[in-house]
Amino acid sequence: MPKAYVYTRHGGPETEAFADLDRPVPGPGEVLVAVRAAGVNPVDWKLRGGFRRPGEGDARFPVVLGSEAAGVVEETGAGVTGFAAGDEVFGNTPTGAFAEYALLTASVTAHKPAALSFTDAATLPVAAATAYDGVRQLDLPEGATLLVTGAGGGVGVAALQIARAWGLRVVGVAGEAKKDLVEALGAVHVPSGPGLADRVRAVAPEGVDGVYDLVGGEVLAEAAGLLADRTKLITAGAPPETVAALGGARVARARTAAVLDEVAELVVAGELDPHVSRTFPLDKADEALRAVEDGHALGKIVIEVAI
Numbered sequence: 377m378p379k380a381y382v383y384t385r386h387g388g389p390e391t392e393a394f395a396d397l398d399r400p401v402p403g404p405g406e407v408l409v410a411v412r413a414a415g416v417n418p419v420d421w422k423l424r425g426g427f428r429r430p431g432e433g434d435a436r437f438p439v440v441l442g443s444e445a446a447g448v449v450e451e452t453g454a455g456v457t458g459f460a461a462g463d464e465v466f467g468n469t470p471t472g473a474f475a476e477y478a479l480l481t482a483s484v485t486a487h488k489p490a491a492l493s494f495t496d497a498a499t500l501p502v503a504a505a506t507a508y509d510g511v512r513q514l515d516l517p518e519g520a521t522l523l524v525t526g527a528g529g530g531v532g533v534a535a536l537q538i539a540r541a542w543g544l545r546v547v548g549v550a551g552e553a554k555k556d557l558v559e560a561l562g563a564v565h566v567p568s569g570p571g572l573a574d575r576v577r578a579v580a581p582e583g584v585d586g587v588y589d590l591v592g593g594e595v596l597a598e599a600a601g602l603l604a605d606r607t608k609l610i611t612a613g614a615p616p617e618t619v620a621a622l623g624g625a626r627v628a629r630a631r632t633a634a635v636l637d638e639v640a641e642l643v644v645a646g647e648l649d650p651h652v653s654r655t656f657p658l659d660k661a662d663e664a665l666r667a668v669e670d671g672h673a674l675g676k677i678v679i680e681v682a683i
């Protein structure tokens with residue numbers, strides 16, 4: 377039976393296990409893929425811990441970990457058009473990706489351009505698409521200054537590059553270990569930690585026009601204080617009520633195949649490098665998840681299932 381990495385109840389890493397599961401059968405609107413690569417995201421350990429997405433019912437254990445994958449179509453479910461066996465695709469999955477087979481949601485699945493690797497494609501549905509949605513939501517004019525917190529993580533590296541590609545000046549807050557990466561991506565680096573607002577003012581004395589927060593907590597609160605117009609404050613890293621209290625909003629996710637096509641095109645055009653810093657084989661999925669769960673991953677972590 378095909379192998380998968382699962383959690384068997386809600387809790388910490390002790391709930392995780394490798395399992396042999398039946399090959400899934402695609403239902404209506406689903407695409408069965410032989411997984412080549414799966415991106416690893418904070419939401420994976422958050423779901424394991426009991427977090428539920430809006431409208432999501434109770435978990436049915438064992439739950440396969442992972443929310444995004446790239447692979448080759450094996451079979452399509454009822455009502456699915458535009459995909460056929462053998463197509464190379466990437467997309468979102470609510471039913472797990474750290475596995476030899478996964479069911480992608482057809483409406484958030486796109487054809488993988490030949491010039492895009494499976495490894496890079498596997499990082500686009502969650503991190504890069506979230507970055508894209510957020511920068512677009514802020515709708516800043518060319519030449520405006522965008523502050524990105526958590527700039528060296530999965531969403532951050534994509535947000536920096538998309539903002540630069542759209543003509544924004546970008547200030548990226550990240551730890552010292554990520555300074556070189558942030559600068560290489562065309563942003564001004566500001567070290568994270570207490571006193572953040574003063575350090576941002578020093579590099580952007582004319583102020584910032586938008587904030588894309590990817591951290592939450594004190595970092596979000598301090599960054600919010602830098603904005604004259606709080607409608608230009610968004611976060612992917614804090615709950616809606618926290619950011620609403622500061623006058624901002626959660627990033628509104630489009631979750632469409634069209635956005636996946638757009639971010640793939642940016643990669644192919646050389647304007648977006650998802651910056652995969654580490655890869656792990658499926659039988660080291662536990663190590664891959666720990667590398668994200670420690671909260672300080674550099675760029676993206678990917679599980680290469682069959683590369």
Ligand SMILES: NC(=O)c1ccc[n+]([C@@H]2O[C@H](COP(=O)([O-])OP(=O)(O)OC[C@H]3O[C@@H](n4cnc5c(N)ncnc54)[C@H](OP(=O)(O)O)[C@@H]3O)[C@@H](O)[C@H]2O)c1
Nearest residue numbers: 418419506526528529530531532550551568590612613672
């Ligand atoms: N709503 C959605 O659809 C959606 C989608 C994707 C992600 N998200 C959320 O957005 C957040 C970021 O996701 P991601 O994939 O970019 O995560 P990630 O790859 O783990 O990156 C997070 C970054 O935050 C920084 N960080 C962590 N703790 C910090 C602190 N105390 N102060 C300052 N910086 C800190 C880390 O950088 P340093 O090492 O420099 O500290 C890290 O690079 C997560 O909360 C995730 O769940 C939401």
